[in-house]
Amino acid sequence: MSVTPEKKAPGVRVSGLSVVYRTPAGELPAISGIDLELVSGTITGVVGESGSGKSTLALSLLNAVQSPGRISAGSVEIDGLGDVVRLRGEELRKARGRHIGYVFQAAQNSLNPLKTVGKQLLDLGRSHDVADLRGLVRDAKDLLGRMGMDGARVLDSHQHELSGGMRQRVGIMLALVLNAHLVVLDEPTTALDMITQATILRIVREVHQERGLTTLVITHDLGVVAEVADRLAVMYGGQVVEQGPTMEVLSAPRHPYTQGLLRAIPRLLGDIDEARALPGRPPTLGTIPAQGCVFRERCVLRMDVCETERPPVVVSGTSIVACHAVEAGAGAAAGDRPAAPAPVEVPEVVGAQSATGVHEGRGEQP
Amino acid sequence: MTAPVIAAGGGRAALRRNFWRGVWRVLKRKPSRMVGMVIVLGFAFMGVFGPMFYPDPLPRDTAALYAPPSWEHPFGTDFEGTDVLALLVTGSRYVLLTALVTAVITVVVGAAIGLFAGFRRGRWDTVLMRITDMKLTIPGLPLLLVLSTIWKFTSALEMGLVLGLLGWGGVARAVRSQTLSLRERGFIEAARGLGLSTTHIIGRELLPSMAPFVAMNMLIAVTGAVYAQVGLFFLGVLPFEANNWGVMLNLAVFGGGAMSSPAALPYLMAPLLAILLLTLGIVLVVDAMDEIFNPRLREE
Amino acid sequence: MTMFARRLAGHLARGLVMVLVVTTVSFFVIRSVPGDPMAARYEKLVEQGMSPTAAQRAVEVLYGFAPTGSLWQQYVDYMSGLLRLDLGQSLMVPGVGVSTVLFSAAKWTVLPVLAGTLLSFLIGVVMGVYAAIRRSGRLGDVLAISGSLLHGVPQYVLALLLGAVFTTLIPILPTSGTADIMFEPGFNAGYIGSLIEYATLPVLTYALASYGGWILAMKSSVVTVLGDDFILAAELRGIKRGIVFRYVARNAILPLFTILALSLGMLFGGAIFIERIFNYPGLGLMLIDGINNRDYALMGGAFLLITVAIVVANIVADLFYSVIDPRVRSGEGAR
Amino acid sequence: GSTGDKPAAGGSGSGGGLYTTIDGLKPGLDVNGPINPWNPKGNAFLGFNAMRIAWSKNHLTDPNQFYPGIAASWEIAPDNSSITLHLHPGNKWSDGKPVTAEDVKFSIALAYTQGSTAFAIDPGAAGAASEVEVVDEKTVKITQDMDNPSVTFVRGVMDSYIVPQHVWGSVLPADFWDKLKAARGEGAEAEKAREEITALSEKVLAFAPPKDVSAGPFTLERMNPSEALLVKNKNFYNAANVGPDQVKMLNYTGNEQIWNYLIAGKLDNAPFTAVPADVMKRITTTQGNGVVKGYSPVSLGMAFNQSKKPYDNVHVRRGLAYLINRDEVTKIASPEGGTPAVTTTGIHQKPAAEWLGADLAALEPYKLDVAKAEEEFKEAGLKKEGGKWTLPDGTPWKFTVNVPAPFSDWISGAKAVTSQLTAAGIDAEVVTTADYPLYLKELAEGKYDVGFWLIALGPAPYNIYQRLYGVSNGWSILGGKLKHAEPGKNGNWMGGPETIEVDGAKVNPGELTAKLNSASGDEQKKIIGQLAKAANQDLPVVQLWDYVNTQFVNTNRFTGFPENDSDLLRQPSGVWIQLGMVKKKQ
Amino acid sequence: MITGQNITKTFRQRGSVLAGREVKALRGVDFAIEKGGAVSFIGESGCGKTTLGRIIAGLESHDSGEITIDGVAMSSLKPRRRQPYFRRIQLIHQDPYSALNPTRTIHQTLNAPLALRARQTGRPSLWVDGRAEELLALVGLDPAYVLPRYPHQLSGGMRQRVVIARALTVDPEMLVADEAVSMIDVSLRLGILALLKDLRERLGVSVLFITHDVATARYIGDDGELYVIYRGQVVERGNVDTIISDPVHPYTQSLLSAIPVLHGLERPGEQPVVPTEALNESHHDAGCLFARRCPFRTERCESEQPLLGRGEGFPQEHACFHPERRSVVATPIGLG
Numbered sequence A: 001m002s003v004t005p006e007k008k009a010p011g012v013r014v015s016g017l018s019v020v021y022r023t024p025a026g027e028l029p030a031i032s033g034i035d036l037e038l039v040s041g042t043i044t045g046v047v048g049e050s051g052s053g054k055s056t057l058a059l060s061l062l063n064a065v066q067s068p069g070r071i072s073a074g075s076v077e078i079d080g081l082g083d084v085v086r087l088r089g090e091e092l093r094k095a096r097g098r099h100i101g102y103v104f105q106a107a108q109n110s111l112n113p114l115k116t117v118g119k120q121l122l123d124l125g126r127s128h129d130v131a132d133l134r135g136l137v138r139d140a141k142d143l144l145g146r147m148g149m150d151g152a153r154v155l156d157s158h159q160h161e162l163s164g165g166m167r168q169r170v171g172i173m174l175a176l177v178l179n180a181h182l183v184v185l186d187e188p189t190t191a192l193d194m195i196t197q198a199t200i201l202r203i204v205r206e207v208h209q210e211r212g213l214t215t216l217v218i219t220h221d222l223g224v225v226a227e228v229a230d231r232l233a234v235m236y237g238g239q240v241v242e243q244g245p246t247m248e249v250l251s252a253p254r255h256p257y258t259q260g261l262l263r264a265i266p267r268l269l270g271d272i273d274e275a276r277a278l279p280g281r282p283p284t285l286g287t288i289p290a291q292g293c294v295f296r297e298r299c300v301l302r303m304d305v306c307e308t309e310r311p312p313v314v315v316s317g318t319s320i321v322a323c324h325a326v327e328a329g330a331g332a333a334a335g336d337r338p339a340a341p342a343p344v345e346v347p348e349v350v351g352a353q354s355a356t357g358v359h360e361g362r363g364e365q366p
Numbered sequence B: 001m002t003a004p005v006i007a008a009g010g011g012r013a014a015l016r017r018n019f020w021r022g023v024w025r026v027l028k029r030k031p032s033r034m035v036g037m038v039i040v041l042g043f044a045f046m047g048v049f050g051p052m053f054y055p056d057p058l059p060r061d062t063a064a065l066y067a068p069p070s071w072e073h074p075f076g077t078d079f080e081g082t083d084v085l086a087l088l089v090t091g092s093r094y095v096l097l098t099a100l101v102t103a104v105i106t107v108v109v110g111a112a113i114g115l116f117a118g119f120r121r122g123r124w125d126t127v128l129m130r131i132t133d134m135k136l137t138i139p140g141l142p143l144l145l146v147l148s149t150i151w152k153f154t155s156a157l158e159m160g161l162v163l164g165l166l167g168w169g170g171v172a173r174a175v176r177s178q179t180l181s182l183r184e185r186g187f188i189e190a191a192r193g194l195g196l197s198t199t200h201i202i203g204r205e206l207l208p209s210m211a212p213f214v215a216m217n218m219l220i221a222v223t224g225a226v227y228a229q230v231g232l233f234f235l236g237v238l239p240f241e242a243n244n245w246g247v248m249l250n251l252a253v254f255g256g257g258a259m260s261s262p263a264a265l266p267y268l269m270a271p272l273l274a275i276l277l278l279t280l281g282i283v284l285v286v287d288a289m290d291e292i293f294n295p296r297l298r299e300e
Numbered sequence C: 001m002t003m004f005a006r007r008l009a010g011h012l013a014r015g016l017v018m019v020l021v022v023t024t025v026s027f028f029v030i031r032s033v034p035g036d037p038m039a040a041r042y043e044k045l046v047e048q049g050m051s052p053t054a055a056q057r058a059v060e061v062l063y064g065f066a067p068t069g070s071l072w073q074q075y076v077d078y079m080s081g082l083l084r085l086d087l088g089q090s091l092m093v094p095g096v097g098v099s100t101v102l103f104s105a106a107k108w109t110v111l112p113v114l115a116g117t118l119l120s121f122l123i124g125v126v127m128g129v130y131a132a133i134r135r136s137g138r139l140g141d142v143l144a145i146s147g148s149l150l151h152g153v154p155q156y157v158l159a160l161l162l163g164a165v166f167t168t169l170i171p172i173l174p175t176s177g178t179a180d181i182m183f184e185p186g187f188n189a190g191y192i193g194s195l196i197e198y199a200t201l202p203v204l205t206y207a208l209a210s211y212g213g214w215i216l217a218m219k220s221s222v223v224t225v226l227g228d229d230f231i232l233a234a235e236l237r238g239i240k241r242g243i244v245f246r247y248v249a250r251n252a253i254l255p256l257f258t259i260l261a262l263s264l265g266m267l268f269g270g271a272i273f274i275e276r277i278f279n280y281p282g283l284g285l286m287l288i289d290g291i292n293n294r295d296y297a298l299m300g301g302a303f304l305l306i307t308v309a310i311v312v313a314n315i316v317a318d319l320f321y322s323v324i325d326p327r328v329r330s331g332e333g334a335r
Numbered sequence D: 001g002s003t004g005d006k007p008a009a010g011g012s013g014s015g016g017g018l019y020t021t022i023d024g025l026k027p028g029l030d031v032n033g034p035i036n037p038w039n040p041k042g043n044a045f046l047g048f049n050a051m052r053i054a055w056s057k058n059h060l061t062d063p064n065q066f067y068p069g070i071a072a073s074w075e076i077a078p079d080n081s082s083i084t085l086h087l088h089p090g091n092k093w094s095d096g097k098p099v100t101a102e103d104v105k106f107s108i109a110l111a112y113t114q115g116s117t118a119f120a121i122d123p124g125a126a127g128a129a130s131e132v133e134v135v136d137e138k139t140v141k142i143t144q145d146m147d148n149p150s151v152t153f154v155r156g157v158m159d160s161y162i163v164p165q166h167v168w169g170s171v172l173p174a175d176f177w178d179k180l181k182a183a184r185g186e187g188a189e190a191e192k193a194r195e196e197i198t199a200l201s202e203k204v205l206a207f208a209p210p211k212d213v214s215a216g217p218f219t220l221e222r223m224n225p226s227e228a229l230l231v232k233n234k235n236f237y238n239a240a241n242v243g244p245d246q247v248k249m250l251n252y253t254g255n256e257q258i259w260n261y262l263i264a265g266k267l268d269n270a271p272f273t274a275v276p277a278d279v280m281k282r283i284t285t286t287q288g289n290g291v292v293k294g295y296s297p298v299s300l301g302m303a304f305n306q307s308k309k310p311y312d313n314v315h316v317r318r319g320l321a322y323l324i325n326r327d328e329v330t331k332i333a334s335p336e337g338g339t340p341a342v343t344t345t346g347i348h349q350k351p352a353a354e355w356l357g358a359d360l361a362a363l364e365p366y367k368l369d370v371a372k373a374e375e376e377f378k379e380a381g382l383k384k385e386g387g388k389w390t391l392p393d394g395t396p397w398k399f400t401v402n403v404p405a406p407f408s409d410w411i412s413g414a415k416a417v418t419s420q421l422t423a424a425g426i427d428a429e430v431v432t433t434a435d436y437p438l439y440l441k442e443l444a445e446g447k448y449d450v451g452f453w454l455i456a457l458g459p460a461p462y463n464i465y466q467r468l469y470g471v472s473n474g475w476s477i478l479g480g481k482l483k484h485a486e487p488g489k490n491g492n493w494m495g496g497p498e499t500i501e502v503d504g505a506k507v508n509p510g511e512l513t514a515k516l517n518s519a520s521g522d523e524q525k526k527i528i529g530q531l532a533k534a535a536n537q538d539l540p541v542v543q544l545w546d547y548v549n550t551q552f553v554n555t556n557r558f559t560g561f562p563e564n565d566s567d568l569l570r571q572p573s574g575v576w577i578q579l580g581m582v583k584k585k586q
Numbered sequence E: 001m002i003t004g005q006n007i008t009k010t011f012r013q014r015g016s017v018l019a020g021r022e023v024k025a026l027r028g029v030d031f032a033i034e035k036g037g038a039v040s041f042i043g044e045s046g047c048g049k050t051t052l053g054r055i056i057a058g059l060e061s062h063d064s065g066e067i068t069i070d071g072v073a074m075s076s077l078k079p080r081r082r083q084p085y086f087r088r089i090q091l092i093h094q095d096p097y098s099a100l101n102p103t104r105t106i107h108q109t110l111n112a113p114l115a116l117r118a119r120q121t122g123r124p125s126l127w128v129d130g131r132a133e134e135l136l137a138l139v140g141l142d143p144a145y146v147l148p149r150y151p152h153q154l155s156g157g158m159r160q161r162v163v164i165a166r167a168l169t170v171d172p173e174m175l176v177a178d179e180a181v182s183m184i185d186v187s188l189r190l191g192i193l194a195l196l197k198d199l200r201e202r203l204g205v206s207v208l209f210i211t212h213d214v215a216t217a218r219y220i221g222d223d224g225e226l227y228v229i230y231r232g233q234v235v236e237r238g239n240v241d242t243i244i245s246d247p248v249h250p251y252t253q254s255l256l257s258a259i260p261v262l263h264g265l266e267r268p269g270e271q272p273v274v275p276t277e278a279l280n281e282s283h284h285d286a287g288c289l290f291a292r293r294c295p296f297r298t299e300r301c302e303s304e305q306p307l308l309g310r311g312e313g314f315p316q317e318h319a320c321f322h323p324e325r326r327s328v329v330a331t332p333i334g335l336g
């Protein structure tokens, strides 16, 4: 390793973060009041279903929420940078790339198709006033080599000459080459096949350790998080409903959504009859309840108070849960595998509660 | 299982009502679209009913040749002393009718060829697209100039036929590529897998998906036809019998000296402004087309 | 490079077939143009005071240049002439080769139209970028709508409007011709100034007419590219705005170059109305003249020229694309 | 830039200044065209650098009056059997070589290849020359073949272009005259010789001298697609009296260009053009602009296809004539360029008055008269139902008049006619045809019911009436013999009967017309009187307006232009200049 | 019963007139699907799963080999006559959005094939509406809510159910579900899987399940068969559970090793297999196709092609010269 980390991995504290999108129906919150801490030097995983606001959260860390969205409240404190939400213009630009590396959700297309990787690397260097461009190229080659690729060849290639896995690794390289110590990976393995996914996840873990990073991995696949993350945050309807050390959350989920989610994941071994789909459907921007608990409509432990009041945050040790039921102790037994019986066939829609048709981000993709 | 049965007829009517409500919503979203719609409808009205407001033949006032604009003659009079506005209004029917015929032929032929080539693929596709290429390579206007001496486009229908037959190339190509991409969409494949007839697939599945596209092309073809036709009349290569905008242009410039003296200028400007306005209307309406035919955008 | 050569060979083969077919079709279409040019010439001569018999004889002499033989024979003669790059003799200017006539007319079409196209391309592209960036604002709307309007309005309307303004209302620009004869042709300020002055209206019309298309094309291209992930990715890497802008511009302008090449191919046939209205002695005017005089060889030559230009432009556009776009260059196919 | 920073046309030019005009003989100048007077797009400008032996005065009744051209003077034998030309004694070509009788003879040889009345190779052609004789250096005698003489022989000779033999010499073979002699004989030998001469015609037509060598007042200096510049020929015999030093000859594609030039005051002279009234007003208000009007030997007629019903009926034609208000039509269509025809005679009003004298007044004037029209229609069996005229069998009558699209004054005229007829209860409309060639073809094929047709193409009487009773109405002269073709055949589209009734007597108008070729003096006058009466009663056409030769002059820079009604208005302004009329304004 | 023998398929990509590129998507695949049975195909991206599924559903032609439906060889029939056979095999598309026509309501979408069905079977047209509701109820949707809606007004899971309902309109014998759950939200996936399983049990529809997520294959039924496909070849075939717990082909083992471990709930497998290099389609075809990437390759693998077959006491068929059971999958902690 030629690059020796001189800076310490920064810690990140997200507090009260809310992002709204302007829609024909007015400004709707995609995430609301998120509190999250990325402990220095750890990998934090965020899971959530499509539309739960994961990418929005990730972009907020760089204060890069795209119009028609905007950060409406809250702060993102990064060690050594301060509150990113307040950064503007050049300051913000310099922070991106140098302090915070971002690996794109669709890393497949995160490269300029007309320029070779090497040229884009030089653009990056120039943008951040790197004096020693030769050194930068050397570092890039080292990093690529570290990830199992022929650095010189890759730098000479155009995007279309690289496979999906290679592009993703190039994306990681570009996020790290300026020595950023906070790395945000948004769905780093979606659209890759399993073997490549495993490779990328291994690389993420290794690089994280070697370079001493603070890493945020965002994914909809619980398995991916479980594989790499030290800590885990579960998002639902724009809120973090549970967070804690991965082992703890997985082995003893306390929030009914986490429990349901775990039970809904197909497993390789074990009794298949134990698995159950979650009833109902995930909320979208237009259907997220404005008050009360976002999960209540699909919740087996639903209480009257869930209708009106936002669940309180229950802290126990290093894990945090936001649920009325947990607070009331109903979730006491949650440590065990819940085996609440659910009907095999659950009609997806009950009544007209979700009559307003709002398109989902996912469905729009051709 | 106990859910109320939706009567098919009622459902359809409701759908139709919803459609028009959606259209209204789309138009309301931008005032410019309203303006466009009003303009286009205005021209349609003018084409259909305009001539009824004037006596046939139009009155002449030989004492007032090329009279300047006035309250009585907002655009002045022509070389015979006929009111230019009256000429414009009565002349619109021929122009718009031909344009409509042309547009229909252009779009029908273009869409049919494009659909067929895109749907059949293979050899048919190759042959048809080669022909289309060829058609697009032969220069249109010069060809029209030559053709207009060979054929006499005396009726609106004939004229539309020729303009349409010359104009389908672009539509065909675009429809084909649309068809090719839609073909790959799951729902077309599913329909084939279900054994639904080709007519159903093309008529009910493909065409509605291309409706905005086809409608847009249709509108553009209308303007294109108006231009080609008026232009040919202006150049004087088409035989004319009734008055129409192109003839007005021709007579204003080559007979009335509108490019040399201001007297015939109103006579020249009237059809020019009509064309400008029609174009503006269509441009503004085309802007809304995509949203009108897309149920998702319509209802937002 | 072999990829390139293969592509070129394929294109040339297809283009040749295309030219052949179009030539054949236009040959027969042109020969079926009815009308009696001899009678028209005769009328003219008689009108000028020539006696009917003399006029008859003179017309026969004039039309000695018209090809003879059966239609099929004429076709064979014409095609074999083409092989020798001989386009035949003009009837309108008897005894002068069609290629000479075409060439002298072509330069008066190509230069102004080229100037107009490039001018409108440059302005249109810049405004297109602007319209794309401001697409949700009022200015963007205005730019887009005016672009559509200009794109939609036919050339002759623009030409007539400009003509009415600059020659009738404020007569400051000449409406016909190429230059003032008082200036010795060549590289002298007077002649060139006069050339520019005479070309102003045609060029302006052409530029205005094509400007709308460019602004629309560039706008939609930029909007597409702005939505591409790699632009956001570049911003998230903290790439400087200028560089990001270059990313956008280069990616957005790429498809426009193809359109540019194609429209340059079209320019040979593109200016009939403008030339007629401003009496600019280019190909369009020559073609009208050719038709009016039933100068078959000249019409055929003009069609051939236009077709070849389009075919060549197509080939150039494609090859050019394959050179500048790395995706096509390596044979992956355009996105 | 504006027009200000260009050298003003004329004005400050050196010497005699710059004279700007337009080549009225379309198809006009062409950069590719050779400097060759026979080539229709040749850049030889009549009277400026292209010279004829002499310039016709276009006298109303006497075709044999001329102004000097290459020839200074001439003697015409009383029976028209020969003409002797005397060249200007010191005249030289622009390159300094003298203009000789040989040049004239050589040019006549060239004329043979191109065909002309006087120099036709086919034996038996009327009014052809039988011999061309160089009498001396400056004298040539041309003799007519008196087997088949024509009154137009002299005019045919005088109209010949003269070009320098030392420039054009290579075009003809040395044995040309022998060949010609052979060609004028009979048999296979002659046939072959004729073919050889015909083959030469293309060569002549295409010949492009490297530079202009002229015996005219100017030579061509340079040109671009829209303009040509001519400079004074110092060797021209009358150079001392030639006003302008330079001539700018403008090309034009549309009349509107001429209008614009005129409004801008750029033209010192412009030939006749149809001009809308308001444009005219603007032109005349431009400083220095003036209008000179004179006789133009041509009229416009609305011709009927008599093989179509109901136009075969003379009463229908007369009825229509009564319904057309020629004053109004002329006012709308050609306010400046025409005068309403007094009546239909087949002749322009001016020569008509000369030829017919008091008889003219006796002809039916066909003044607007609805009552008379209805009478005529009723006589023809037409019926009026609900305000609309129908054919005798009750079918609707649709009156369609065709005109070629490029002729805007014709279109306006036709529109005015149809408007008038519509007002009178006839369902009338105008249909245009894309261009003139197509118009003539379809007209000749008998496709139109009614079309516009130029008539009265003077001044030669035969030329005048052959428009009404010539090929287009069935009569043609082949090998000196008159033939009549059936309607619809051999270009007979008018389809009139072979004999018509005039004042109760049967007349064959075609025969009368043919006689005009050789008749002279009183006989000629008598025939014309008969034909005028025939045309007036039979109405193969309704004569709408007589063209007026309206020319524009600008006296800011030059003076001495012809006056109203001058003969010279029918010659290009180059002739005025070479005659020494046009002078630089002092 | 549907069988296929030695199905091959090569795609020729036309670059220009002269240049071209070939992709061998299938290299001789045999399969057999019982009535009411469940078969799953797994494999890396681009291995030919979709192609095979489409060939079976009659949507794609194949170059050689034979497909037999109920004992009738398809090659013996004219293309027109094959249609009724293939109609019994319905494809469920991966992307439930593009599988539904966005301009048509669910009512219209279901009605078209039902009306056709009614015409073919001589049922009254009234039957159509009733049947549509019946089918929607069968897939767990509320007909009153769903019928009048456009696809964009439904969630992914609902759309996928509608797609299944539409496939059921023609009373198919087999459903080909190509990645039918991969675009559905995690919490809803099991619902679709359960539905497929339920349809199998209740209607006797056989299911061909194509996936890259081995775990989901189990949920179609524990009697299901699993085909592991690599570069157009079946490399291992047998009972789902057997292969998951005891894979013998190194490729199957690499696939299973790559599945992320739910740390905290699972323990990683003890002998994970990682391929020595990434997939490269242009690798030579001689010998074992996996040889280049196989950590256990022998010289024989380089030159000789292993054939699918049973042997050496393994319950499943495999195509490997050195088969060996390895414990690669993670085991749930609770199960020890």
Ligand SMILES: Nc1ncnc2c1ncn2[C@@H]1O[C@H](COP(=O)(O)OP(=O)(O)OP(=O)(O)O)[C@@H](O)[C@H]1O
Binding pocket: A021, A022, A023, A030, A048, A049, A050, A051, A052, A053, A054, A055, A056, A057, A066, A067, A068, A069, A220, A284, A285, A286, A360, A361, A362
């Ligand atoms: N540009 C936008 N305009 C309007 N709404 C948006 C926009 N971008 C995102 N949203 C909405 O915000 C919510 C959160 O979106 P986000 O992209 O953060 O979700 P995600 O969890 O990343 O989903 P996925 O797994 O699909 O990537 C969604 O409901 C989405 O519809």
Ligand SMILES: Nc1ncnc2c1ncn2[C@@H]1O[C@H](COP(=O)(O)OP(=O)(O)OP(=O)(O)O)[C@@H](O)[C@H]1O
Binding pocket: E011, E012, E013, E023, E024, E025, E043, E044, E045, E046, E047, E048, E049, E050, E051, E052, E212
């Ligand atoms: N229409 C086609 N034309 C050309 N090549 C094709 C076509 N369809 C598939 N292929 C190629 O055939 C191979 C197999 O494709 P297929 O789609 O069957 O793979 P798959 O296993 O379904 O992959 P995935 O898991 O990505 O869906 C791939 O290399 C693909 O590129």
Ligand SMILES: [Mg+2]
Binding pocket: A054, A055, A056, A105, A187
């Ligand atoms: Mg996302």
Ligand SMILES: [Mg+2]
Binding pocket: E049, E050, E051, E178
């Ligand atoms: Mg697939």
Ligand code: NI
Binding pocket: C213
């Ligand atoms: Ni366009």
